[in-house]
Amino acid sequence: MEKITHFLAGSQRQLINFVRIGIFIVMAWIGGLKAFQYEADGIIPFVANSPVMSFMLNKKVSDADNYKLHKNKEGEVVPENIEWHKANGTYVFSYGLGTVIVVLGILVLLGIWFPKIGIWGGMLTFGMSIVTLSFLITTPETWVPNLGGTDFGFPYLSAAGRLVIKDIIMMGAGLVVASESAKRIMSRRQAAE
Template sequence: MKFTQYEAEGISGFVKNSPLMSWAYSVMSVRGFSTALGVVEIIIALLLALRPFSARAAALGSLLAIGMFLTTLSFLLTTPGIWEESLGGFPALSVAPGQFVLKDFVLLGASVWCLADACQACCSNEPVA
């Protein structure tokens, strides 16, 4: 989806309000950033998929995924409208954009698990490329 205009516009509110990512729009367009992000996500996925062949590649992919999901979870602090004011704000999340970010807690946990698995393989007698 990151390669579509629809998704590029959909994530622009998160990116432009993020102190970690808003700089990107000064060097590339909304669509260009979304496309670059899509490429990065595919690279991370490929590194993770290499786990049967290279635990080191999977560890790198896991570290990159952890960084990505920590960055997207920071949107909970920086994006206007995340907390549902009609319910008293924090911890009540709005449907959009708030609940959109929730999946990243699970993905962060999976990334940490993948990192632990890859590191264990690197430190054991398991063959690693």
């Protein structure tokens, strides 16, 4: 146990870089998937119910009956629904969101070599996670619906809710990488004095 303790204590910078690489992989992958129809269709309940994002869509989709009538299951191709999403701006929004997410991942990754960029990447990751976690409040699909069972509503997370709640980890990771970047900047300043 002593060797493991010494290894972990002496490897903190490398392990934080591993966190950066992990954030980058998640963001590049998820952001990249936003360019595909099934992923764009899948984010519509979150976007339509979000006071932060719903205004970016072309139609008033906050009306539950509207977007729910045009949801595609993952992998499903219903031409009428796809046309509705095109007119709604779902795909354009998804492309833009995906681009932002990939850029945030790149900023976090660049923090390995450029601590000032790393601070920005980490803090923006933290901010993005706050928006994502707000979906637990704004999106009904994050909770198990009342379909006759005894386990529904709070605290019973649906698959969408379980996906969202994991952003607490991303939030903490963003702060950790930002903190480590700030520490390197301060160390450099002190060494220069």
